[in-house]
Amino acid sequence: MNVIQVEDVWKKxxxxxxxxxxxxxxxxxxxxxxxxxxxxxxxxxxxxxVTFNVLxxxxxxxxxxxxxxxxxxxxxxxxxxxxxxxxxxxxxxIAPMLELGLGFHPELTVKENVVVFGAIMGLKxxxxxxxxxxxxEFAELRRFEDAPLKTLSSGMQMRLAFSVAVETxxxxxxxxxxxxxxxxxxxxxxxxxxxxxxxxxxTIVLVSHDMGLITEFCxxxxxxxxGEIIAKGSASEVVQQYIRQVESQASSNPSxxx
Amino acid sequence: MFEHTDVIWILVxxxxxxxxxxxxxxxxxxxxxxxxxxxxxxxVFSFLLKSGIQDFSVFLLSALLPxxxxxxxxxxxxxxIAGNPSLVKKIYLPRQILVLANNLASFFSxxxxxxxxxxxxxxxxxxxxxxxLILPALMISEFLIVLGTSLALAxxxxxxxxxxxxxxxxxxxxxxxxxxFYEAKIIPERYLLxxxxxxxxxxxxxxxxxxxxxxxxxxxxxxxxxxxxxxxxAIGYATFRRLExxxxxxx
Numbered sequence: 001m002n003v004i005q006v007e008d009v010w011k012k013x014x015x016x017x018x019x020x021x022x023x024x025x026x027x028x029x030x031x032x033x034x035x036x037x038x039x040x041x042x043x044x045x046x047x048x049x050v051t052f053n054v055l056x057x058x059x060x061x062x063x064x065x066x067x068x069x070x071x072x073x074x075x076x077x078x079x080x081x082x083x084x085x086x087x088x089x090x091x092x093x094i095a096p097m098l099e100l101g102l103g104f105h106p107e108l109t110v111k112e113n114v115v116v117f118g119a120i121m122g123l124k125x126x127x128x129x130x131x132x133x134x135x136x137e138f139a140e141l142r143r144f145e146d147a148p149l150k151t152l153s154s155g156m157q158m159r160l161a162f163s164v165a166v167e168t169x170x171x172x173x174x175x176x177x178x179x180x181x182x183x184x185x186x187x188x189x190x191x192x193x194x195x196x197x198x199x200x201x202x203t204i205v206l207v208s209h210d211m212g213l214i215t216e217f218c219x220x221x222x223x224x225x226x227g228e229i230i231a232k233g234s235a236s237e238v239v240q241q242y243i244r245q246v247e248s249q250a251s252s253n254p255s256x257x258x
Numbered sequence: 259m260f261e262h263t264d265v266i267w268i269l270v271x272x273x274x275x276x277x278x279x280x281x282x283x284x285x286x287x288x289x290x291x292x293x294x295x296x297x298x299x300x301x302v303f304s305f306l307l308k309s310g311i312q313d314f315s316v317f318l319l320s321a322l323l324p325x326x327x328x329x330x331x332x333x334x335x336x337x338x339i340a341g342n343p344s345l346v347k348k349i350y351l352p353r354q355i356l357v358l359a360n361n362l363a364s365f366f367s368x369x370x371x372x373x374x375x376x377x378x379x380x381x382x383x384x385x386x387x388x389x390x391l392i393l394p395a396l397m398i399s400e401f402l403i404v405l406g407t408s409l410a411l412a413x414x415x416x417x418x419x420x421x422x423x424x425x426x427x428x429x430x431x432x433x434x435x436x437x438x439f440y441e442a443k444i445i446p447e448r449y450l451l452x453x454x455x456x457x458x459x460x461x462x463x464x465x466x467x468x469x470x471x472x473x474x475x476x477x478x479x480x481x482x483x484x485x486x487x488x489x490x491x492a493i494g495y496a497t498f499r500r501l502e503x504x505x506x507x508x509x
Binding site: 075107 | 264265268269272275276279280342344345346347348349350351503506507
């Protein structure tokens with residue numbers, strides 16, 4: 001059964017041309033707001049004709065160079081943006097882990113932040129109240145539970161956010177490479193948790209530059225380049241193709257290779 | 259939207275805590291502000307300019323409190339989308355939630371201010387009459403006006419940050435164009451129509467009738483703000499919905 005169906009999706013971005021060089025220009029472009037001339041912009045297709053399916057319980061890696069449209073694709077699936085063309089249908093509840101600690105506020109205490117971020121991630125309030133102890137335990141932050149978040153190191157904040165995020169009961173989990181910024185220990189933890197999700201039959205879509213991770217963890221992969229799908233299918237084959245392409249580009253362009 | 263009530267309340271609480279945390283006097287500041295305004299304006303208009311208005315302090319506070327809710331509520335909410343890029347870009351929440359939660363926090367501040375200043379107003383000549391029962395209707399109308407205005411401003415602010423400054427100036431003018439330290443009846447007849455377009459005018463006038471004169475406002479006085487509220491809300495919401503699809507690309 002398909003849980004995510006992406007069909008012929010196109011997404012366009014507008015890149016504005018910054019030309020408010022003088023105060024007069026600034027005023028002119030401000031006035032343009034009221035129906036006059038608008039400042040110029042360039043259109044740019046971030047995704048073109050993207051079609052693929054994700055089967056229930058599978059883990060899919062999305063790979064490609066920077067700017068190839070991976071994050072845009074993830075945002076479209078998360079319903080944060082709308083495609084200009086094509087459809088995306090999602091069958092199940094999504095937990096987008098595109099950024100950890102959404103809504104975190106430095107002045108609030110650790111416990112208060114758990115409640116805010118938990119609610120934003122869609123955890124139910126009555127359940128969250130029970131989970132709060134185990135979340136703080138898991139993050140190993142018992143001593144700090146009533147301290148303002150700003151007194152924690154950034155690593156500790158990550159740990160806390162991660163502990164909240166993994167409490168999700170969503171069927172589909174979207175993970176951005178942003179998670180890879182933690183230390184070794186943290187990465188190991190993430191992986192163990194994601195394997196648990198997998199064993200529970202949940203679907204995971206993972207954006208990463210770590211080819212080892214993709215081949216080890218995902219069954220399928222999608223390779224994007226300049227907004228188009230170059231290859232899709234079994235993770236190991238797609239990763240191979242990606243590596244070949246990067247190498248051939250590097251050899252044909254020695255200035256970058258050097 | 260209704261499945262998100264949990265998130266809304268948690269965001270309201272968060273907003274509330276942040277407003278008053280790390281300040282020595284916290285909520286007391288929101289009382290000192292209107293009180294100091296009351297003292298200085300009473301001094302100027304009652305003693306220096308001799309406006310001749312009875313119980314000028316109550317006259318003033320009954321207008322100042324709703325005005326503060328309108329100005330602070332809309333001002334704070336203007337940045338509620340643009341100031342939360344990660345909540346717009348990284349997760350899907352109906353974005354109205356951010357504006358609504360912000361407005362609710364301002365609304366509760368307003369109610370607390372109101373309750374805390376009641377004893378002072380009573381000591382200064384406010385009347386405790388059954389007419390007070392009409393206040394919730396006026397407050398709810400004002401809340402809807404604030405919500406509608408905030409939705410439009412928050413959406414526009416995503417695309418042009420100037421709206422923050424534009425609104426700040428508008429509010430400054432609005433303070434003088436609303437019957438706060440004078441009565442609407444001093445406005446010349448031929449300007450009255452334009453003057454009444456300000457949706458806060460009638461709310462202030464009706465609140466004043468209730469608090470100062472202890473009389474029930476006419477049905478007209480209650481119906482007009484409510485009608486205005488729905489018009490403002492409809493326009494604000496339509497603006498918001500029109501601009502919303504591009505929020506994540508711009509913030």
